[in-house]
Amino acid sequence: MASDQYDVVIVGAGVSGCAVARELSRYEARVCVVERADDVCCGTSKANSAIVHAGFDAQAGSMMARLNVEGNKLMRELAEELNFALVPCGSLVVCTDAQTRPALEALLERGVANGVEGLRIVERDELVSMEPNVSDEAVCALWAPTGGIVDPFGLCVALAENAATNGVEFLFNAGVEGVERDDDEWLVRTKAGTLRTRCVVNAAGVYADELHNMVADKKMRIVARKGEYYLLDTTAFGHVRHTVFTLPTKMGKGVLVSPTVHGNVIVGPTATDVEDKESVDTTAAGLAEVVAKCGIAVRDVPLREVITTFAGLRAHEEHHDFIIGEVEGAPGFVDCAAIESPGLTSCPAIGRMVADIVRGICDLQERPADEIVRTRPGVVNLLATSREDWNDLVAKDPTYGNLVCRCCRVSEAQIVDALHRPIPATSIDAIKRRTGCTMGRCQGGFCTPKIMAIMERELGMAPTQITKCGPGSELLVQEGGE
Amino acid sequence: MLSYDVVIIGGGPAGLAAAIAARESGCERVLVIERDDRLGGILNQCIHNGFGLHTFKEELTGPEYAARYEDRAHEVGVEFSLGSMVIDVSSDLVVHAVSQERGVYGVQAGAVVLAMGCRERPRGALAIPGYRPAGIYTAGTAQRLVNMEGQMPGREVVILGSGDIGLIMARRMTLEGAHVACVAELMPYSGGLKRNIVQCLDDYGIPLLLSHTVTRIEGRKRVEAVWIAKVDEQRRPIPGTEVRYACDTLMLSVGLLPENELSREAGVALSPVTRGPLVDESLQTSVPGVFACGNVLHVHDLVDYVSQEADAAGRCAAHYALGKRSPDVQEDGPAEAERVLLLEVESGVRYTVPSTIDPARMDERLTVRFRVDNVYRDRFVSVYVGDERIMHRKKRVLAPGEMEEVVLKRADLLERAHAERIVVKLEED
Numbered sequence: 001m002a003s004d005q006y007d008v009v010i011v012g013a014g015v016s017g018c019a020v021a022r023e024l025s026r027y028e029a030r031v032c033v034v035e036r037a038d039d040v041c042c043g044t045s046k047a048n049s050a051i052v053h054a055g056f057d058a059q060a061g062s063m064m065a066r067l068n069v070e071g072n073k074l075m076r077e078l079a080e081e082l083n084f085a086l087v088p089c090g091s092l093v094v095c096t097d098a099q100t101r102p103a104l105e106a107l108l109e110r111g112v113a114n115g116v117e118g119l120r121i122v123e124r125d126e127l128v129s130m131e132p133n134v135s136d137e138a139v140c141a142l143w144a145p146t147g148g149i150v151d152p153f154g155l156c157v158a159l160a161e162n163a164a165t166n167g168v169e170f171l172f173n174a175g176v177e178g179v180e181r182d183d184d185e186w187l188v189r190t191k192a193g194t195l196r197t198r199c200v201v202n203a204a205g206v207y208a209d210e211l212h213n214m215v216a217d218k219k220m221r222i223v224a225r226k227g228e229y230y231l232l233d234t235t236a237f238g239h240v241r242h243t244v245f246t247l248p249t250k251m252g253k254g255v256l257v258s259p260t261v262h263g264n265v266i267v268g269p270t271a272t273d274v275e276d277k278e279s280v281d282t283t284a285a286g287l288a289e290v291v292a293k294c295g296i297a298v299r300d301v302p303l304r305e306v307i308t309t310f311a312g313l314r315a316h317e318e319h320h321d322f323i324i325g326e327v328e329g330a331p332g333f334v335d336c337a338a339i340e341s342p343g344l345t346s347c348p349a350i351g352r353m354v355a356d357i358v359r360g361i362c363d364l365q366e367r368p369a370d371e372i373v374r375t376r377p378g379v380v381n382l383l384a385t386s387r388e389d390w391n392d393l394v395a396k397d398p399t400y401g402n403l404v405c406r407c408c409r410v411s412e413a414q415i416v417d418a419l420h421r422p423i424p425a426t427s428i429d430a431i432k433r434r435t436g437c438t439m440g441r442c443q444g445g446f447c448t449p450k451i452m453a454i455m456e457r458e459l460g461m462a463p464t465q466i467t468k469c470g471p472g473s474e475l476l477v478q479e480g481g482e
Numbered sequence: 483m484l485s486y487d488v489v490i491i492g493g494g495p496a497g498l499a500a501a502i503a504a505r506e507s508g509c510e511r512v513l514v515i516e517r518d519d520r521l522g523g524i525l526n527q528c529i530h531n532g533f534g535l536h537t538f539k540e541e542l543t544g545p546e547y548a549a550r551y552e553d554r555a556h557e558v559g560v561e562f563s564l565g566s567m568v569i570d571v572s573s574d575l576v577v578h579a580v581s582q583e584r585g586v587y588g589v590q591a592g593a594v595v596l597a598m599g600c601r602e603r604p605r606g607a608l609a610i611p612g613y614r615p616a617g618i619y620t621a622g623t624a625q626r627l628v629n630m631e632g633q634m635p636g637r638e639v640v641i642l643g644s645g646d647i648g649l650i651m652a653r654r655m656t657l658e659g660a661h662v663a664c665v666a667e668l669m670p671y672s673g674g675l676k677r678n679i680v681q682c683l684d685d686y687g688i689p690l691l692l693s694h695t696v697t698r699i700e701g702r703k704r705v706e707a708v709w710i711a712k713v714d715e716q717r718r719p720i721p722g723t724e725v726r727y728a729c730d731t732l733m734l735s736v737g738l739l740p741e742n743e744l745s746r747e748a749g750v751a752l753s754p755v756t757r758g759p760l761v762d763e764s765l766q767t768s769v770p771g772v773f774a775c776g777n778v779l780h781v782h783d784l785v786d787y788v789s790q791e792a793d794a795a796g797r798c799a800a801h802y803a804l805g806k807r808s809p810d811v812q813e814d815g816p817a818e819a820e821r822v823l824l825l826e827v828e829s830g831v832r833y834t835v836p837s838t839i840d841p842a843r844m845d846e847r848l849t850v851r852f853r854v855d856n857v858y859r860d861r862f863v864s865v866y867v868g869d870e871r872i873m874h875r876k877k878r879v880l881a882p883g884e885m886e887e888v889v890l891k892r893a894d895l896l897e898r899a900h901a902e903r904i905v906v907k908l909e910e911d
Contacts, residue, residue, distance in 0.1 A: 467616065
């Protein structure tokens with residue numbers, strides 16, 4: 001079974017797993033990422049606020065604080081190396097009650113202690129000039145110029161693609177069913193076969209506790225904390241210029257209102273602990289809470305411009321810090337767990353930290369620099385392409401002139417590209433994450449049949465095999481039926 | 483840069499009728515830019531009959547209706563750019579489009595007619611709680627899959643919304659062998675045509691649940707069930723009335739939205755009610771030289787009215803491009819002082835198209851179209867010019883799903899020289 005022999009098996013192809021994979025691809029090692037879904041970025045990584053946090057939130061001295069601030073800095077160079085969208089729009093924590101001002105000052109102090117640069121408190125006049133739609137009750141705000149927004153799909157796909165380009169293997173539809181010690185190695189049993197490995201990285205998101213508990217004496221419990229969101233049409237873009245957080249009031253924690261890199265406005269999240277780790281459904285109560293709270297820090301949020309609502313699950317652990325390290329009594333089994341917010345921001349630093357641990361365990365050697373590709377070609381974004389450059393694209397490949405998605409301006413060529421990149425898209429949602437198709441105001445009403453036709457042609461699939469998000473989510477039923 | 487007298491964006495029924503009218507009004511060069519590879523727009527997927535009863539006095543299918551206009555457009559020498567998506571329209575009437583053959587190209591227009599149609603309101607815009615599985619389709623997307631691609635979106639279907647496409651698809655899915663459990667409608671009345679309720683639901687025993695909505699969608703990968711509840715007068719679900727419908731497909735027919743992204747970027751002022759451009763008597767928008775017609779202007783019930791409206795828009799655009807003031811007004815006649823009458827709506831009327839009229843520039847007779855905001859019985863449609871009621875016409879039934887019209891005469895408006903506004907409203911007596 002030599003073909004199933006690995007140095008490292010990473011469980012979970014979210015941003016953490018993919019960041020670890022990319023870092024490990026610098027070493028002489030055979031690495032495989034196993035993922036239960038049909039694509040990367042299918043769990044917590046795909047359904048979150050898409051914020052690059054400055055780092056003032058986490059407790060000083062915590063691992064979370066350190067990795068957040070480090071990740072924030074690394075994210076900028078990573079965006080250049082890997083060509084994904086990152087906008088350094090800055091963030092504001094708005095105080096709407098003068099009595100809570102000490103809490104804002106405490107945030108500032110904590111941020112300074114965490115090493116966050118450029119933090120300061122802006123008073124109402126300056127705040128209004130920075131953010132004209134800030135609430136009438138706004139007193140002042142904590143301004144964090146290093147805050148930003150990122151394309152969470154683009155980030156995760158980019159990490160994975162770069163890892164794959166450098167030789168990391170990916171196994172999809174491979175939910176892990178068991179992890180066992182066998183001599184001084186691990187057997188990872190998945191739905192797609194068993195892998196033998198020297199080292200396991202547990203980046204299984206909300207299921208990291210289940211994986212951990214398979215091998216550890218000291219048990220872990222991850223609670224799925226649901227966050228529900230409204231996503232508003234690009235017509236709402238500009239309503240806020242920065243990521244606007246609400247300083248918690250007596251009424252509880254608020255929701256954020258932020259631009260997204262795709263030109264939308266995101267509003268949310270709620271925070272409700274749920275038993276069912278698959279329950280990424282929105283609820284009437286959760287959506288109502290978003291509606292009720294969005295006006296605390298920002299006025300007149302145009303919720304009628306909603307194009308979709310969604311929910312994501314954060315992997316919360318009661319100590320509210322990341323759990324990263326080799327598990328006691330399980331040599332070679334490395335946790336990368338409880339990666340809740342600011343996990344997205346921290347992922348570049350998490351990747352390095354976990355890779356260093358694994359390198360130490362497996363005594364990995366660096367590959368020659370000329371063997372490693374550190375950059376990753378980006379994807380075309382026609383909304384940001386000049387007419388001249390667009391014409392150059394059409395001259396090279398005429399299908400750049402065939403627009404498939406009118407809302408987000410995506411051409412046939414981009415869909416075809418998504419189907420043939422290092423981590424190929426195999427479902428409609430996977431194409432969405434790579435191109436933006438179906439993400440706009442028509443939510444796929446216009447482009448879905450066109451994308452299906454391209455998938456049929458390019459992948460040789462029957463229409464009835466095409467799925468929204470992997471097996472079980474087929475878009476069509478067999479003609480003729482039962 | 484290429485130059486045309488009139489450039490029409492969209493080759494559906496509105497665009498085709500506007501193009502024919504523009505050519506017939508004397509424009510040499512008329513171009514239709516269509517994003518699809520064929521003309522006809524949404525009519526191509528509307529394979530049921532019932533089109534053209536007003537225009538041709540016979541029942542045609544959608545494609546047949548489109549073909550008549552397409553043939554005529556070719557006959558009169560309209561030019562076409564197919565497979566071309568317009569990406570922007572500037573206020574100096576330069577239209578940029580992109581196609582495989584030509585890349586990004588610009589066209590200078592003497593006048594532009596917006597005829598982009600509308601799109602369907604998607605599930606996301608309703609914020610229905612639940613999962614986001616496969617099997618949720620807007621009725622029009624399902625219609626395209628079934629009628630044009632020969633594919634089957636599902637077997638056990640629930641339809642939310644009783645817009646016309648939803649009603650048509652209830653019948654179509656039934657004929658294709660699916661089971662349609664019900665059509666749920668939030669409002670206490672249907673948004674569709676009466677004839678479609680009879681022919682597509684009643685004839686097939688499909689229940690129409692008025693004042694009901696979907697409160698939850700089950701199924702992580704593919705729809706497994708939807709929950710439907712009664713709603714109160716404020717359209718809020720009434721607790722305890724939820725019923726679970728096991729199904730694999732949820733179809734939505736919950737409203738059509740005029741597709742005005744290009745218009746907005748071109749600076750065209752839009753109506754918050756119709757979401758289409760505000761237009762004057764010549765169907766000209768707030769941007770001089772830019773005209774609008776069809777579903778991009780306001781959502782129509784019958785294609786016949788789209789054709790009529792587009793014919794007017796095409797003529798007016800042609801006259802603009804040729805430098806004439808208006809079809810019926812003599813070029814060298816006495817210059818009349820410009821007097822713009824505002825069209826206002828009251829009790830029961832949601833909007834009118836157009837929203838302003840300059841009597842000196844209008845045709846001899848001008849059709850004003852409008853919709854009502856509820857179901858009314860035995861009401862009068864009244865038109866006031868200034869304080870004077872000039873029209874008072876009894877209607878047995880008025881419903882939001884059916885477009886209404888009144889025809890104003892130029893003479894009536896010119897006579898009342900001091901009036902500043904026209905009011906269209908419903909009156910009980």
